[in-house]
């Protein structure tokens with residue numbers, strides 16, 4: 001049994017609104033922290049990050065190793081390979097900029113511009 005894989009869109013949908021659970025991303029792993037919201041020291045600030053990548057917010061606070069151990073308990077899976085931010089060495093991947101179509105007239109194109117990777 002492998003680990004579950006989720007897209008960024010999957011996580012975004014779990015934003016705590018309308019009874020949805022609260023998922024966050026920390027370094028490409030996905031956590032369902034719904035049951036921890038009310039236990040968080042200093043109040044529920046986690047909801048502000050619901051559905052998003054909370055890596056920066058989490059690290060900026062300077063959480064203790066203890067906090068990381070707690071976080072680990074809520075892991076439910078990982079972001080799919082294509083949408084991961086870190087490579088296998090834990091380094092940040094080069095940025096992939098996705099230009100979404102304007103969504104008009106049924107014409108649809110998706111340009112994926114990879115910055116500085118080729119050449």
Ligand code: HEM
Pocket residue numbers: 024033036040041042045046048049054057058061062063064065066067068070071
């Ligand atoms: C989602 C998983 C999270 C877990 C498991 C977690 C856990 C903890 C724990 C155990 C502490 C106590 C101090 C420590 O051990 O470092 C703490 C404090 C704190 N956390 Fe988190 N945290 C999480 C997310 C966040 C996020 C996303 C933010 C910011 C948006 C945040 C902001 C804070 C702040 C400001 C404190 C200090 C609160 C105080 O002592 O008054 N935490 N957290």
